[in-house]
Amino acid sequence: MATRSFLTALFAAAGCLFPGPPGALAQKEAPAADYPNRPIRIVVPFTPGGQPDIYTRLIIPGLVESFKQQVIVDNRPGAGGMIGSRIVAEAAPDGYTLLSVSSAHSIGPFVQKLPYDTQKDFAGITRTYSAAFLLVAPMTLSARTVKDLIALAKAKPGQLNFASAGTGSGTHFAGEMLKYSAGIDVVHVPYRGIPESLTDITAGRVQFFMAPIGSSAQLVRDGRIRGLGVSTAKRVPALADIPTIAESGVPGFDWDAWGSMFMPAKTPRAIINLWNQGVRRAVSAPDVQVRLRAIGMEAAPSSPKELDALVKEQMALIGKLAKAAGLKPQ
Structure with a gap:
């Protein structure tokens, strides 16, 4: 009824x-x-x-x-x-x-x-x-913050690689948005999916990845990869200690x-x-x-x-x- x-x-x-x-x-x-x-x-x-x-x-x-x-x-x-x-x-x-x-x-x-x-x-x-994307990098990369990553990319144009879960994926365009907004010259490396991208980030074979937060947060908490910033305008309660990309070097960034x-x-x-x-x-x-x-x-x-x-x-x-x-x- x-x-x-x-x-x-x-x-x-x-x-x-x-x-x-x-x-x-x-x-x-x-x-x-x-x-x-x-x-x-x-x-x-x-x-x-x-x-x-x-x-x-x-x-x-x-x-x-x-x-x-x-x-x-x-x-x-x-x-x-x-x-x-x-x-x-x-x-x-x-x-x-x-x-x-x-x-x-x-x-x-x-x-x-x-x-x-x-x-x-x-x-x-x-x-x-x-849902926010989480900008992650290998623990071995010298960049500890978004500003560090942008500075490194500008010092080495065309030499840093960013992973995605495939050409045309949300992770790909999140990376392109960062590239466009920060004015950096970095190379896109498409993978078959999110697990493969995270595997190579962990191994240090690529320098950054705009990862789905649900797939990457635990790896950050475990200290296996470094979380540099979240892609949304506001911080994410589940990772409140990680700043937004907007407050970390790319004003107005929101993706x-x-x-x-x-x-x-x-x-x-x-x-x-x-x-x-x-x-x-x-x-x-x-x-x-x-x-x-x-x-x-x-x-x-x-x-x-x-x-x-x-x-x-x-x-x-x-x-x-x-x-x-x-x-x-x-």
């Missing part, structure tokens, strides 16, 4: 947001009247264990409670997220196939020729999370790993609004909040309109970084 009231109230709100001829509105929203009536699939276009996957699995219990249907996580990795994203772009716009993706969604068009349009073929539901959820472009607005509220409800659970913060992630829900604006803004910035780095869609 509570769930049905929750759904009814949301559909009523959707009608208020989109006024028009009663018959036309009823026809437009009619497919959602008994929604959902079968299991729902959330496609994660990456392997299990990444931030979009962790976030999605944490909120599944809350989604099941709201929708009273099975919600399945379907990991479809490959091609930098393109394979899974394409599945959702081409799915029926009936509310039964969703995409939970990282900021790679906004990066993809600048490094690959995609079989879909990042902005036109998806309907945004909500931003999901925000985060963020996630979002989408549906196929022509999904009825009432269903989009329903999911926006459902995700907000699920992520507000205290245990979910605690578990996200424990791995350096913060819930960051938004309206669909705010997500659309974020994607547009990020694509403009990423386009600038891609051009500066000489990257073109392959």
Whole structure:
């Protein structure tokens, strides 16, 4: 009963947001009247264990409670997220196939020729999370601070290497953002993934890496690699002793790993609004909040309109970084 009231109230709100001829509105929203009536699939276009996957699995219990249907996580990795994203772009716009993706969604068009349009073929539901990158370096590197690293890079142009989890990954563009903002000449070394990048940072084979905080924080605490700075505008509570990059030599620096959820472009607005509220409800659970913060992630829900604006803004910035780095869609 509570769930049905929750759904009814949301559909009523959707009608208020989109006024028009009663018959036309009823026809437009009619497919959602008994929604959902079968299991729902959330496609994660990456392997299990990444931030979009962790976030999605944490909120599944809350989604099941709201929708009273099975919600399945379907990991479809490959091609930098393109394979899974394409599945959702081409799915029926009936509310039964969703995409939970990282900021790679906004990066993809600048490094690959995609079989879909990042902005036109998806309907945004909500931003999901925000997480800092942690700028890390080998313990053997002479640089002890961000300022030291920048000074070293400027003294040895083209001689320092920075790792990433692959060309076009969030870690790659976080590194490019640092390179661009600090005005340094450093060489990008792409790896197969985050573990390989951290292995070579630990061994001292590359000089720095903008690592996901959840993957690197324990290595810093154990003294195996050095944490120089966090990429967000504010310090991260889990590593409060590590300064921001902005306060350590690159004023105004602010770059985060963020996630979002989408549906196929022509999904009825009432269903989009329903999911926006459902995700907000699920992520507000205290245990979910605690578990996200424990791995350096913060819930960051938004309206669909705010997500659309974020994607547009990020694509403009990423386009600038891609051009500066000489990257073109392959």
